[in-house]
Amino acid sequence: MSKSEVVPETTGRISYKELKAIVKLGLVQGNLIPAFAGGWLAIVMTNRSFLSSIPELIVMMIGSTLVMGGACAINNYYDQDIDQLMPSKQNRPTVNDRISDRNLIMLSMGMMIFGELLLFMINVPAGVIGLAGIVGYVSFYSIWSKRHTTWNTVVGSFPGAVPPLIGWVAIDGQLSVMALALFAVVFAWQPIHFYALAIKRSDEYRIANIPMLPSVKGFNRTRIGMFLWLIVLLPLPFVMQELGTTFVVLATLLNLGWIGLGLTSFKTSTDESKWATKMFVYSLNYLVVFFALVVVISLIKWI
Template structure:
């Protein structure tokens, strides 16, 4: 039956369904383009850094709404811009890997020229907004952007296993952006937040690389498990998780509750990493490490906010 012969109500329903499908596809494409999960994961540390800067400086949240909005929107735009440029540059790798082959840069639903333009525009706009907070916040944002886009994406990712270290630096500066929008970064709290995020990202990323070993190998990405094998990767995961153990004790100003919970989380993760030396199910174990790492960092940074809630008291 031709569509012209359908009743008008049925035609309208068909058009509405098509519009909904197009909208759903567009949202899915944008979510993939901006790596929504990664972007949201980096926004939380920015907020935590900002919040703690207010707490330790004795400033009121309500008196700094303008700075808060500029910081959160500006940092989000910078990070989104970096992630979009990463998608633009890595289109050849993404074509090979199963987990990335549906990105709009691969399927062609969004042209590479548009993607690059978006990445640059978002980055520039984000830096401009951050300059209305403090120059130091903009500098830390640039450090993160430059490390991720140039040092990680364009230089080290395909060549050296050091790419994980470099990529971890870019993610670790996020709380410094939030903190320095209010206070100078020369303070023990933002420095420890940086170290926690930096160290955490190593076993987190190694676990992903183990789970996607065959994809990274096919794409020619120099991840640690691909170049040096699972045994070396397990040892590295254990070492980096062990390095997290002393870090909460530098944050005694956050109280005993935080120290205890953070230490329990660290010991739990260390136990999981040790179990890796005995299991034969490497993929199953890597999945556990990945899930633990995601929950670990989320709980830790949310907890930092919760234990300082008297800011509003």
Template sequence: MKKQANIIHSKKLPTLKYDVTVFDLISLFKGKVLLSNILPVFTGLWLALYFNNLVITGHLIDIVFTITGSTLLMAGALTINNWYDADIDRLMERTQSRPTVTGSIPLHIVLSTGVTFSIIGFLCLLFLSYVSAIYGFIGWFTYVVLYTMWSKRKYTWNTLIGSISGAVTPLIGWAVISPTFHVVPITLAIILFIWQMPHTYAIAIRKKQEYNRANVPLLPVVRGITLTKRRMLLYVSCLLPFPFFLSSIGPLFVLSITILNITWLMMAAQGFSSKNNAQWARTMFLYSVNYIVILFSLIIIFTLV
């Protein structure tokens, strides 16, 4: 009995540390992924104000509810994803520290948190605009149901389905202010959809062995790295014309994003001569992260000038 008590006590020790709890929460909500999705939401809202000649100070409530609602909705979806993928996360080194794997947060609490956040987030968006709420629901349903629960473990094209959820983010922000179709938010949604393919493939190449061990049929695992490189080159090349659909933001912006696209295309082409696939994939991954931050940051900067 004494030995059993010691085992139980040792299992509870990590959950008593506050810093571990904070890390667990960040991991549970996939903090970096969450932040990278909030920026396009805000940018979409910002552009709607800009193109409709509206003053930001007159829409502070809209901004607060949009950011709060979209953050909660996305955090809910990411949390449910962690809950559902707990079994395969145990098999991959990159996800073994998640609280759903370590047990620091019970799975039933993870699920209830995800559902609660999702509902509150959806209601916040619905309070502002039913069109914005529809876009939010599309993103949530695509990520949670169509990607996480259906396609992720079955098909190599699961990445395409997952990309839809990230693509709707600027549409959410735009619809809060102007629930009408406009070339700018639609173009940004298409760019995000295309961008996520080489971004995700770069991760898959780096972690190919882990995904193989977890039996997740990503393209590098099923079809090989060479084919994946070809697809990455194709998707990056598809980005080339889209800056020109954003000419209303300014010619200097179009030039800046075109340079980013050409640079990324050259990096993708270098993958065929690279002798270290993991290192090349890491470079592609880091560039993709910076690409999206620079893209949406420049949009805000050039509309301020």
């Protein structure tokens, strides 16, 4: 029996809350933090006028929001079959038929096309990197790797880490070592963040036959993978020494704190789910604090 035979395809206009779920607004907002940081840092480090750069910064933020939101909407469209099997996804409008497939695709394509137009209006590199993010997320992650390999989270980390690159090139027009360092931070952060969430939902992914690392390899193997990415994060602040010793020290302490929390999983009395929750919450705070440090310390140096 098809989905449309079970219930009507739509039941009215979607609410703002449902729209946020379709475009995964929480995820988009999280990615806007490194996007802004990339743009801001480019302004400071290339000695550009902040006031004259405001238009590019605003257009970059709007374009990035539309591109990421549109890509997430396509992901929701493609994942409808597996989302129906996962209890945590049951309130998605794409699962409970609050939006038709046609309207969902139109919304997604409209957002991505308009977002790309805005990025290309700034400059070609910003548009190209945005397009690479779309292709990487939709094709290589959503359609291919998510359903076929335990490396899916790592594959998805590539397009997920492009926001700071878009932010930087929107201002500078070309990439730099600092921009690549920001990319590397977001790239290494993502497996830890999503593995923590996947540990909590491993049973759901197993039911949906999605080869997430915890569901296939178990907790111990996933924990090792998380530690490897924590180690990758550790030297990255030293690549960003242009921001000064204070930044390097504070960012390193932030990394060591995360490693210390990770080590608590080796206690014999550790509750895997509670540990994963703590790691997930730390990951959310890590992203905000790290890029806040980038912005604040570069601002102090600029002043």
